[in-house]
Amino acid sequence: NAGVTQTPKFQVLKTGQSMTLQCAQDMNHNSMYWYRQDPGMGLRLIYYSASEGTTDKGEVPNGYNVSRLNKREFSLRLESAAPSQTSVYFCATHSAGNTIYFGEGSWLTVV
Amino acid sequence: QQQVKQSPQSLIVQKGGISIINCAYENTAFDYFPWYQQFPGKGPALLIAIRPDVSEKKEGRFTISFNKSAKQFSLHIMDSQPGDSATYFCAASRGGGTSYGKLTFGQGTILTVHP
Numbered sequence: 365n366a367g368v369t370q371t372p373k374f375q376v377l378k379t380g381q382s383m384t385l386q387c388a389q390d391m392n393h394n395s396m397y398w399y400r401q402d403p404g405m406g407l408r409l410i411y412y413s414a415s416e417g418t419t420d421k422g423e424v425p426n427g428y429n430v431s432r433l434n435k436r437e438f439s440l441r442l443e444s445a446a447p448s449q450t451s452v453y454f455c456a457t458h459s460a461g462n463t464i465y466f467g468e469g470s471w472l473t474v475v
Numbered sequence: 476q477q478q479v480k481q482s483p484q485s486l487i488v489q490k491g492g493i494s495i496i497n498c499a500y501e502n503t504a505f506d507y508f509p510w511y512q513q514f515p516g517k518g519p520a521l522l523i524a525i526r527p528d529v530s531e532k533k534e535g536r537f538t539i540s541f542n543k544s545a546k547q548f549s550l551h552i553m554d555s556q557p558g559d560s561a562t563y564f565c566a567a568s569r570g571g572g573t574s575y576g577k578l579t580f581g582q583g584t585i586l587t588v589h590p
């Protein structure tokens with residue numbers, strides 16, 4: 365049981381490039397989330413999806429887009445990467461028992 | 476603004492000692508208060524959580540104390556072990572379906588337990 369799988373694990377982008385972070389869960393959970401983690405700031409919610417086909421903005425959505433194409437997958441896209449988007453990104457899912465499961469993270473550096 | 480303030484930023488404890496991390500929140504609508512443990516290179520993992528209808532919850536060596544009137548909650552780690560060395564985050568959210576996962580996190584506490 366892989367749980368929450370994120371790809372890629374590490375990525376270096378040049379300013380202005382685009383990329384998509386992929387997240388897949390095998391726990392059949394409805395809700396999925398994208399967070400970013402910056403030093404000294406804890407984790408902050410970027411976007412979330414309550415169910416397949418629905419998405420909503422979190423605390424820091426600017427510069428990002430998301431897609432929830434099916435129940436398993438929730439992707440995060442950076443259309444034009446900026447150095448301020450250098451961060452560690454975590455995907456998470458929410459179980460019926462109200463436990464939030466996080467992936468292992470994607471380290472993104474924008475130069 | 477929804478905020479959760481966590482202290483201290485770092486904590487050093489001797490093996491066998493008690494580690495105490497404190498959090499304060501502002502939004503009285505929060506009704507779910509989890510603590511997460513994070514090891515380097517890994518995602519946060521749920522350690523223990525509490526709802527505001529109880530003042531204390533204990534699971535093994537980990538205890539959450541909750542003070543609703545003061546809008547504060549804390550994590551106590553009894554008999555701290557070197558394996559407990561990690562970053563700890565408090566968080567809060569409003570209950571109800573997807574809202575449980577819309578967490579507001581504290582800034583994190585780096586715990587080091589010396590053998």
